[in-house]
Amino acid sequence: MADKSNADQKDESVVTLAHGAGGGAMRSLLDDLVVPQFAGDGESTVTEPAVGLPELDDGAVHPVGDGAIVVTTDSHVVSPRFFPGGDIGKLAVAGTVNDLAVMGATQPTALTCSLVLEEGTPTADVKRVIESMAATASEAGVQISTGDTKVMENGEVDGIVVNTTGVAYVEGGAFVTDAGLEPGDRIIVSGTMGDHGISLLSAREGFDFTGDLESDVAPVNAIVAAALEAGEVTAMKDPTRGGLANALNEMAGKADVGIELEDGAVPVNGAIASAGEVLGIDPLTVANEGKVVMAVAEADAEVVLSAIRGVTGGEEAAIVGQVTEDHAGRVVVDTGFGRRYLSEPEGEALPRIC
Amino acid sequence: MSSEQLQFRNPEQAEQLADRLEALMDDIDEPVTLMHVCGSHEQAIAKFGLRSLLPDGLSVRMGPGCPVCVTNMPEVDEAVAVAEQGAIVATYGDMFRVPGTQKSLADARADGAAVEVVYSASEAVELAAENPEEEVVFFATGFETTAAPTAAILAADPPPNFSVLSAHKYVPPAMEVVAEMPDVDVDGFLAAGHAATITGYGLFEPFVQEYELPVVVGGFEPVDVMLGIERLLEYVRDGTAGLENAYPRCVSEAGNEQALETMWSVFETTSGEWRGIAEIPGANLVLREEYAEYDTRERFDIDLDAGGPDPLTEQCICGDIMAGKADPDECDLFGQECTPGNPVGACMVSSEGTCKIWHEYGGHPDL
Numbered sequence: 001m002a003d004k005s006n007a008d009q010k011d012e013s014v015v016t017l018a019h020g021a022g023g024g025a026m027r028s029l030l031d032d033l034v035v036p037q038f039a040g041d042g043e044s045t046v047t048e049p050a051v052g053l054p055e056l057d058d059g060a061v062h063p064v065g066d067g068a069i070v071v072t073t074d075s076h077v078v079s080p081r082f083f084p085g086g087d088i089g090k091l092a093v094a095g096t097v098n099d100l101a102v103m104g105a106t107q108p109t110a111l112t113c114s115l116v117l118e119e120g121t122p123t124a125d126v127k128r129v130i131e132s133m134a135a136t137a138s139e140a141g142v143q144i145s146t147g148d149t150k151v152m153e154n155g156e157v158d159g160i161v162v163n164t165t166g167v168a169y170v171e172g173g174a175f176v177t178d179a180g181l182e183p184g185d186r187i188i189v190s191g192t193m194g195d196h197g198i199s200l201l202s203a204r205e206g207f208d209f210t211g212d213l214e215s216d217v218a219p220v221n222a223i224v225a226a227a228l229e230a231g232e233v234t235a236m237k238d239p240t241r242g243g244l245a246n247a248l249n250e251m252a253g254k255a256d257v258g259i260e261l262e263d264g265a266v267p268v269n270g271a272i273a274s275a276g277e278v279l280g281i282d283p284l285t286v287a288n289e290g291k292v293v294m295a296v297a298e299a300d301a302e303v304v305l306s307a308i309r310g311v312t313g314g315e316e317a318a319i320v321g322q323v324t325e326d327h328a329g330r331v332v333v334d335t336g337f338g339r340r341y342l343s344e345p346e347g348e349a350l351p352r353i354c
Numbered sequence: 355m356s357s358e359q360l361q362f363r364n365p366e367q368a369e370q371l372a373d374r375l376e377a378l379m380d381d382i383d384e385p386v387t388l389m390h391v392c393g394s395h396e397q398a399i400a401k402f403g404l405r406s407l408l409p410d411g412l413s414v415r416m417g418p419g420c421p422v423c424v425t426n427m428p429e430v431d432e433a434v435a436v437a438e439q440g441a442i443v444a445t446y447g448d449m450f451r452v453p454g455t456q457k458s459l460a461d462a463r464a465d466g467a468a469v470e471v472v473y474s475a476s477e478a479v480e481l482a483a484e485n486p487e488e489e490v491v492f493f494a495t496g497f498e499t500t501a502a503p504t505a506a507i508l509a510a511d512p513p514p515n516f517s518v519l520s521a522h523k524y525v526p527p528a529m530e531v532v533a534e535m536p537d538v539d540v541d542g543f544l545a546a547g548h549a550a551t552i553t554g555y556g557l558f559e560p561f562v563q564e565y566e567l568p569v570v571v572g573g574f575e576p577v578d579v580m581l582g583i584e585r586l587l588e589y590v591r592d593g594t595a596g597l598e599n600a601y602p603r604c605v606s607e608a609g610n611e612q613a614l615e616t617m618w619s620v621f622e623t624t625s626g627e628w629r630g631i632a633e634i635p636g637a638n639l640v641l642r643e644e645y646a647e648y649d650t651r652e653r654f655d656i657d658l659d660a661g662g663p664d665p666l667t668e669q670c671i672c673g674d675i676m677a678g679k680a681d682p683d684e685c686d687l688f689g690q691e692c693t694p695g696n697p698v699g700a701c702m703v704s705s706e707g708t709c710k711i712w713h714e715y716g717g718h719p720d721l
Contacts, residue, residue, distance in 0.1 A: 016464045018451075018695055025695040280705055282401075336365040337576050338403025341716035346695035 024346055030056065050175070051103070055254075057178050058099040058238065059166075066172045070105040072096055073165040081125060081159055083203050085195075085214035089132035091289055092162040095240070097140040097219040102236040102292055104176035105168035106225035111137055113147035116161040119154045129160060140219035142166075178247075179254035180234040185323040186301035187259060190223050190292045190308055191216065191316045192267045193244050197286020198275050213271055218290035223314045227292075230307035231300025239293050242345050245285045247293050248331045249344045258327030261342060263335045265320045285345040295323055362575030371580035372407040378587040379409040386412050387539055388586050389678050391419035391529060392546030393706020394574045400715040402576045414583065415678040418528045419546065421496045421521075422448040422704035423676060424628040427667075428658055429521040430454030433493040435656050436519065437467035442485060443519075444470045444478040445493040446500070448704040453664070453697060459493070475503045482516035491650050495521045498552040501639050502613040505620035508641070508648055519650035522639035524623055525549055526557060531634050533565045538678055542568040542586040547578070547601040552617070554609025555599045566595040573601040620645055629700060630673020664698070666691055672699035675708050682712040689713060 018025040039053045050068060051061040059072030076092040086094075093111065100108050113133060117126060137144050144164075199213035220238065227233055235255065239247035244266070252259045268276075268283050276283045290313060296304045301319055308314040331342040379386065390396065396416045399405060408414060418424050431454040437443040443459060450471055451460045463469040468488075472478045475492060482490035490513075494504045501522040508518060525546070532538055545558055550571045558569045568589035572582030582600045589596055599605055619642070626638030641649040650656075669687055674680040682688045682701070692698040694710055701707035 014464050016460060018460075024693065333403075335402045337368050338406030340400060340403040341714070343714045343716075346693065 018346070024344065027056070051177055055177065055179070057103065059103045059105075061103060061170075061175045064169075068170050068172070068175055070100055070103045070168045070170055070175060071165065072099040072103070073163065074099060075161060075163040077158060077161050078200070079158070079204055082128070083200055083215055084212070085199065086217035086289070087129060087132050088160055088162055089129035090136045091215075091217050092164045093133050093136040093140065093144075094217050094219045094289060096164040096166040097136075097142065097221055098238040098240075098289075098292070100166045100168045101219070101221040101224040102176070102178070102238050102294075103170075104174055104224075104228065104233075104236070105170045106221040106228065108140065108142040108166050108168045108221070110146075110167050111142050111144045112163075112165040113144045114163040115147070115149045116157050116163075117149065117151045118157045118159050119151060121159055126160065129162070133162075136219065140221055176228075176233055176236050178235050178237045178251050181251055181255040181257050181259075181295040181323045182234055182297075183257055183323050183325045184298045185234050185295040186298055186319050187248070187261070187321040187323065188227075188294050188296055188301065188305055188308065189239075189244065189266065189318060189320050190220060190314050191290070192269045192272065193239070193288060193291070194272050194276060194283025194286050195269060196289040197243060198272045198279070198281065198283055201279060201281070201286070202275055213275060216288055216290035218313055220290060220292045220313070223308055223311045223317075224292055226307040226311045226314070227294060227296070227304050231304040232297040233294050233304065234297060235295040237293055238288070239291055240287045240289060243284050243286045243288060244293060245282070245331070245342050246344050248342065249329075251293075251295065252323075252331055253329045255323075256328050258324040258329070259321055259331045260324050260327075261321035261331055261333045263333050265318055267316045267318050284342060298322075362573065362577040364577060367577050368404070368407060368580050371577070371584055372409070374584055375407075375412065375580070375587060376409040378584070378591055379411055381591050382587065384411070386541050386587065386590055387678075388412070388414050388542050388544060388583060389417040389532070389540045390414065390544040390546070390572075391417045391525060392544075392548065393420040393423075393704065393708075393711070394548060395419065395544060395546065395572065395579060396708055396711050397706065398574050398576060398579050400711045403715075404576055404579060407580070408583075412583075412587075414544075415681075416676075416708045417532050417540075417543075417678045418628060418631055418676040419525075420676070420701065420704050420706035420708070421500075421523050422446075422452060423672065423700040423707045424523060424528075424631060425449070425452060425495055425521045425700060426627045426629045427453070427455045428627075429519075430458065431456075431658050432651070432656050433459055433491070433519055434462045434467075435658060436489075436491050436650060436654050437462045437469055439654060440468075441489040441491045441654070442468040442470060442481065443491050443493055444472045444481050446473070446495060447471045448706065449493060449495050451697060452700045452703045453667075456664070475500070475507045479507050479512050479516055482513045486513065486515055488515060489653075490516050491519050491654075492516070493519045493521065495523075497523055497525050497546075498549045498617065501621060502552050502610070502617045505617040506613070508620050508645055509616050512648065517648050517650040517653050518641060520621070520638075520640055522621065523626075523628070524637050524639055526561060527623075527634050527637040528628060528631070529561060530565070531632055531637075532677055533561075533567060535677060535679075540567065540678065541590050542570070544579075544582045544586060545569050545571045547571055547573045547605055550599075550601070550605040550609065552610050552613050554607050554614075555597065555605055556607045557609070558597050562595050562597045568595050568597075570598045570600050571605050573604065628676075630670075631677055666698045670699040672701045672709070675701055682709040685709070
């Protein structure tokens with residue numbers, strides 16, 4: 001979104017927090033700086049991935065033999081390091097397992113762990129993070145089998161940064177992208193929306209809301225496996241940064257279809273809804289770390305829904321909308337009163353003043 | 355959400371009210387324009403898609419109801435200037451990305467200044483207590499709802515390294531200015547329930563008398579908004595002006611007298627430029643002489659030599675939008691050069707700003 005008249009001064013621009021909040025600002029940063037440099041030109045001898053960087057999906061898919069390798073990576077920084085419902089270690093493992101899962105790779109082969117630690121960080125904190133990573137990996141059925149550790153001087157990095165990379169193998173053509181939606185498909189979410197984002201914001205700012213606000217951070221690979229087993233899933237995403245709003249807008253944009261969402265059907269935990277009201281932040285626009293949103297062929301929607309509900313963590317799954325030909329690239333919400341758009345959040349979520 | 359709140363989110367009740375509005379508009383038999391003066395009303399209308407329930411011929415527009423949006427660029431420049439002088443500047447989240455002449459506080463932070471987002475005035479004071487070696491400046495914005503808490507902390511003997519850069523605004527004079535604008539034709543005002551919890555609804559009586567326009571104080575749930583509109587249309591049908599409280603579960607006639615007493619002991623009104631609207635007598639709140647030691651403008655030498663504004667701001671029609679003269683989609687910049695991630699005008703920044711709200715939810719109910 002550079003001002004064209006200033007194009008020649010562009011290298012004076014700096015990275016702002018908005019670039020890190022997902023949405024349009026991040027996408028233009030990637031489109032301008034990253035993707036063109038790394039993406040192949042289609043003419044080299046290097047094997048092109050089936051899903052690569054230009055798709056900006058949750059991971060890449062590289063055909064190998066009769067199947068394909070799915071690979072994804074994610075760096076995690078979070079404040080506070082330990083939060084209600086989880087910690088940075090659990091987040092780092094679940095995040096990568098989930099990125100693989102929503103590509104259809106529900107049985108991860110291996111995970112890596114790179115730590116960047118700030119001088120002065122309590123060893124006990126590091127231990128707690130590592131233990132949490134091991135427990136979450138075990139829950140997801142994968143081992144962390146290689147890694148790297150760096151220590152930086154005090155002030156050069158904030159506490160603990162965790163990077164995880166995940167690799168998985170899928171049978172030929174069995175991967176799922178975030179772009180395969182067809183008109184008529186039903187949209188299913190695997191549970192309540194907004195738990196991670198709202199509870200973290202509340203914890204970070206020391207709000208003491210009545211009711212327990214907890215992050216939903218957890219691996220979703222078992223839920224996804226049950227769904228894939230039960231019926232035809234045409235597209236999937238984990239609604240992390242930017243929440244359901246971001247995920248659905250991306251899916252609608254990539255498939256050039258519309259999505260109609262029924263507001264009343266989207267499950268939101270009562271305490272999260274109340275906190276969201278007070279903060280002026282819509283739970284549909286903030287991160288989830290233990291949920292998946294998928295488009296499912298109409299005929300299979302009910303059976304996929306009950307399969308998800310049969311898995312721990314999927315009990316509150318719901319059909320929340322459908323894919324349409326109208327409103328291509330946009331998400332329309334029926335509020336029960338009238339209709340409006342659900343847009344991608346831009347910039348950090350900032351509570352309002354009145 | 356409380357059961358009380360849910361009660362005012364009943365779609366069936368809203369539809370019954372919509373039928374009532376339809377009947378009232380049939381009786382009135384000519385176009386009606388109502389103005390609300392609160393971003394939270396626009397939020398409710400847009401978020402719940404209420405415009406699609408309104409009958410033809412009834413237009414509900416937002417006036418100068420977003421305190422962040424009417425904050426003038428030089429006020430932002432002052433905050434940026436003290437941040438660049440090394441003070442820790444604390445401000446509300448809405449204010450963080452509002453463009454000044456050349457920079458927003460977000461830009462200043464990216465350039466290395468210490469800018470902290472706070473959620474309350476008392477949090478800014480805590481920041482000062484935790485950093486006794488640093489100057490902590492609270493860039494205070496908002497109407498009476500936030501001015502009262504700012505006054506309360508100043509009256510409670512804050513730390514010596516704490517000061518307030520007041521950009522607080524006072525609504526009633528702005529309603530008068532808008533009502534007097536020759537090209538604004540408003541048949542009634544829906545006043546903001548939030549601010550009225552402090553000021554009391556009796557505050558609007560002189561306005562009703564002088565301008566002979568109905569004023570109804572309304573709440574922020576969908577049914578609240580529809581009820582407020584219904585009462586206004588009844589006044590319009592009867593050709594009468596009156597004042598009514600359609601938000602009695604929160605608002606009284608006198609308001610919060612103790613909060614008001616503190617507020618007026620700390621603040622006084624002065625004339626001030628509301629961004630894009632006008633110089634409005636008595637519509638800015640500044641610290642009284644007695645609190646000069648806590649006044650950032652007294653404590654710092656603020657030299658505003660910010661250079662010229664971004665040329666795009668000249669095309670920005672925020673002022674017309676806030677005066678209720680234009681809708682966001684009439685602006686050439688809307689959704690093009692001006693987006694929430696890269697705002698030209700303040701209306702695209704605040705969650706209370708009309709442009710941001712329309713960008714997020716879609717403005718017209720043609721979905």
